[in-house]
Amino acid sequence: MKNIAILLSGRGSNFEAIAKSVATGRIPNANIVIVISNKPEAAGLEIARRLRLKTLVIPSKGKERADHDREVVKALQDHNVDLVCLAGYMRLLSPWFVQQFPRRILNVHPSLLPAFPGLEAQEQAFAYGVKVAGCTVHFVDEELDHGPIIVQRAVSVGDDDDEQTLADRILEQEHIAYTEAINIVLEGKYEIVGRRMVTRG
Amino acid sequence: MKNIAILLSGRGSNFEAIAKSVATGRIPNANIVIVISNKPEAAGLEIARRLRLKTLVIPSKGKERADHDREVVKALQDHNVDLVCLAGYMRLLSPWFVQQFPRRILNVHPSLLPAFPGLEAQEQAFAYGVKVAGCTVHFVDEELDHGPIIVQRAVSVGDDDDEQTLADRILEQEHIAYTEAINIVLEGKYEIVGRRMVTRG
Numbered sequence: 001m002k003n004i005a006i007l008l009s010g011r012g013s014n015f016e017a018i019a020k021s022v023a024t025g026r027i028p029n030a031n032i033v034i035v036i037s038n039k040p041e042a043a044g045l046e047i048a049r050r051l052r053l054k055t056l057v058i059p060s061k062g063k064e065r066a067d068h069d070r071e072v073v074k075a076l077q078d079h080n081v082d083l084v085c086l087a088g089y090m091r092l093l094s095p096w097f098v099q100q101f102p103r104r105i106l107n108v109h110p111s112l113l114p115a116f117p118g119l120e121a122q123e124q125a126f127a128y129g130v131k132v133a134g135c136t137v138h139f140v141d142e143e144l145d146h147g148p149i150i151v152q153r154a155v156s157v158g159d160d161d162d163e164q165t166l167a168d169r170i171l172e173q174e175h176i177a178y179t180e181a182i183n184i185v186l187e188g189k190y191e192i193v194g195r196r197m198v199t200r201g
Numbered sequence: 202m203k204n205i206a207i208l209l210s211g212r213g214s215n216f217e218a219i220a221k222s223v224a225t226g227r228i229p230n231a232n233i234v235i236v237i238s239n240k241p242e243a244a245g246l247e248i249a250r251r252l253r254l255k256t257l258v259i260p261s262k263g264k265e266r267a268d269h270d271r272e273v274v275k276a277l278q279d280h281n282v283d284l285v286c287l288a289g290y291m292r293l294l295s296p297w298f299v300q301q302f303p304r305r306i307l308n309v310h311p312s313l314l315p316a317f318p319g320l321e322a323q324e325q326a327f328a329y330g331v332k333v334a335g336c337t338v339h340f341v342d343e344e345l346d347h348g349p350i351i352v353q354r355a356v357s358v359g360d361d362d363d364e365q366t367l368a369d370r371i372l373e374q375e376h377i378a379y380t381e382a383i384n385i386v387l388e389g390k391y392e393i394v395g396r397r398m399v400t401r402g
Contacts, residue, residue, distance in 0.1 A: 112333055115316040129397035131353035132313055132335055152332035154355040159399045196330035198360050 012044030213245030218376035
């Protein structure tokens, strides 16, 4: 069995989708062993408790980044975590943090990276007028929204879309993409060539 | 009937696709009235002659940009051109040129803009490791690969792809996208909101 940890700061809709995939066997041979929030009020904690998952609040407020990172890394190590999944975790991980879990930290971003990194990617894409939007699941590296891409899924932008309908449709694809990406990484049937991730049969 | 002009510098595979769409009625009520190259040796000129289309060479080499632009604009005006389609035209149009044909100049770019502007976009995308690539047909404005987007089409990147197979599949989609975009613009059933192009029913 592989041990998955979730890091979140808010409701963590992608966390809920991952939990569902684990529960229904779409992510086989894996458990969510810990759900960590840097914010005590994160709605995702309540969802985790409802799902009878172990939760941990490690507040980041007023704490040095290095200290907070050390606490989170220790908690992850204590739970023998194989894979760390960010689900709306509103903190940039320090290089040291990333290095403790090489190719073991995933993030989902609501755009077809490298287009529209950063906050409010769906709004950025809508305002730019793209006709194809989407989402990206990628390995986390030392730079924001930057590591090797595992899965991307495209979403067509229609004339009737507004920012919210587009964001909603992207979110549906994020849920599918995250499950796909977790399976690829947990099965280990991939290699990284340059910065391309290529799956092996 | 609407008058289309083609500007090219090389073989102009997108020009050939547009010509086919015009000939088969997929672009109805339009003619290609002139094919202009800035290079005498452009292979697209030979294709144009084979298709019995009028060709014109306006060499850019050793000429001031302003002088060359003036010659090209004059030729376009002499042919009562309604729409200018760039097809591998390796020159940046001056702001003055663009202003002579507001919302009447189209370009196709082999990436999902704003990702990977500039040269060798397919190679850039392949090296970056994207899983969704594509192409964009957009209005030309004063900035490179920048104007409002008319059509985008996505192309999945597979594990077996190399730069060439990916570029080939993107090119197929460019041909389809360009015809779609020309029809939208010639029919005039669109509006630009901010920088979003929205088609009207």
